[in-house]
Amino acid sequence: MVKAVVGANWGDEGKGKITDMLAQQADIIVRFQGGANAGHTIVNNYGKFALHTLPSGVFYSHTTNVVGNGVALDIPLLFKEIKSITDRNVPAPQIRVSDRAQMVMPYHILLDQYEEERLGGKSFGSTKSGIAPFYSDKYAKIGFQVSELFEEEVLKEKVLRVCEQKNVMLEHMYHKPLIDPGELLGTLHSYREMVAPYVCDVSAYLDKALKEGKTVLLEGQLGTLKDTDHGIYPMVTSSSTLAAYGAIGAGIPPYEIKEVITVCKAYSSAVGAGAFVSEIFGEEADELRRRGGDGGEFGATTGRPRRMGWFDCVASKYGCRLQGATDVAFTVLDVLGYLDEIPVCIGYEIQGEVTRDFPVTCKLEKAKPVLTRLPGWKCEIRGIRKYEELPENCRRYVEFIEGQIGYPITMVSNGPGREDIIYRQSPLKK
Numbered sequence: 001m002v003k004a005v006v007g008a009n010w011g012d013e014g015k016g017k018i019t020d021m022l023a024q025q026a027d028i029i030v031r032f033q034g035g036a037n038a039g040h041t042i043v044n045n046y047g048k049f050a051l052h053t054l055p056s057g058v059f060y061s062h063t064t065n066v067v068g069n070g071v072a073l074d075i076p077l078l079f080k081e082i083k084s085i086t087d088r089n090v091p092a093p094q095i096r097v098s099d100r101a102q103m104v105m106p107y108h109i110l111l112d113q114y115e116e117e118r119l120g121g122k123s124f125g126s127t128k129s130g131i132a133p134f135y136s137d138k139y140a141k142i143g144f145q146v147s148e149l150f151e152e153e154v155l156k157e158k159v160l161r162v163c164e165q166k167n168v169m170l171e172h173m174y175h176k177p178l179i180d181p182g183e184l185l186g187t188l189h190s191y192r193e194m195v196a197p198y199v200c201d202v203s204a205y206l207d208k209a210l211k212e213g214k215t216v217l218l219e220g221q222l223g224t225l226k227d228t229d230h231g232i233y234p235m236v237t238s239s240s241t242l243a244a245y246g247a248i249g250a251g252i253p254p255y256e257i258k259e260v261i262t263v264c265k266a267y268s269s270a271v272g273a274g275a276f277v278s279e280i281f282g283e284e285a286d287e288l289r290r291r292g293g294d295g296g297e298f299g300a301t302t303g304r305p306r307r308m309g310w311f312d313c314v315a316s317k318y319g320c321r322l323q324g325a326t327d328v329a330f331t332v333l334d335v336l337g338y339l340d341e342i343p344v345c346i347g348y349e350i351q352g353e354v355t356r357d358f359p360v361t362c363k364l365e366k367a368k369p370v371l372t373r374l375p376g377w378k379c380e381i382r383g384i385r386k387y388e389e390l391p392e393n394c395r396r397y398v399e400f401i402e403g404q405i406g407y408p409i410t411m412v413s414n415g416p417g418r419e420d421i422i423y424r425q426s427p428l429k430k
Helices: 015-025 075-086 106-122 131-139 146-150 152-174 181-198 202-211 243-250 282-291 313-323 333-338 392-405
Strands: 002-007 028-031 040-044 047-051 064-067 094-098 216-223 257-265 268-270 307-309 327-331 341-350 353-355 368-375 409-413 421-423
Touching (some): 002 015, 002 243, 015 040, 015 327, 015 409, 028 243, 064 202, 094 202, 106 152, 146 152, 152 181, 216 243, 243 257, 257 313, 313 392, 368 392
Parallel strands (some): 002 216, 002 257, 028 064, 064 094, 257 327
Antiparallel strands (some): 268 307, 341 353, 341 368, 409 421
């Protein structure tokens, strides 16, 4: 059986915790897209961790953790990350890397930095991890697959050809130092040594596992609103963040995905530029940011302060629909316990008209939030394990959101730890 864990919004929804929790009953966890440009924060018995490429099942000895073909694979960062967890007494995880995964090259990271520098005030708010240049090269068919590391003559010829092309850009567009082909080839040889023990035909491996009745978790990065096609283009990531892409990015048939757990925060947050209708500012935002997450709302990869906002029903309904949510995991509900009343965005006003449908970016940038306010519960809810034991106003908040988005909230997270979860029977669940 295959389950996907994906984000409904801008990313930073708490997918790492939900994947880590569900991994307890899973055999294989697969990262299916994106790169080290975003992180999943996990709190468990070993401590607090920020994962960037490693799947969030690496803290269990019974799981196999797979880097799928859809991932932007930064090999040195992957191995740095493995060391960062084993140095903290986490047993060495079982890792598989797809032979069809493509590699983030050193020049991708440089080109990402140079382009953001060139754009200045019109930049995309990139994490400068090389992701956009990586995916550009992948679709321009000049990317390097892991499998090519093991074909020396192919590798040598391709390095020369690609360096010639990149050096034209570096010299004439960015006025930066050129790439030395010999040096790049040496770097790729070092990548080959690092990754060789883990390389696998992942699609065949997963096909066999599914025929044996294994449980597979697909782990997405970021959320619907950062999807290249369906997000707030152009302020998006460079890959598809949707559960549907999980089939492609892992190499399995689409009909194998039986459950899509779509993660929503109880409020909104975002890293990077782009339209954000329910955004708040000043002291109101600062207080929510300070109280948010576990230790505050700061990017797991960049450390940047996240932009803050109230829950956006329009964006979340759209996000759940595009993901095909069978279940919604509602996270960080405990954070809102300090508020007397809690604003919720239930519609967008665009040029005098109110809509509840998520629009294209050029209209989104003109949208103003239509807010309603719900009474707060003014108490600590961490430690509660049964939905019925939550304060009445807390339950009303959950049920109001569920009614607005139209998808069943079956999990409520009320703290950072694995055990801080409440399972709920939703009336919307068929």
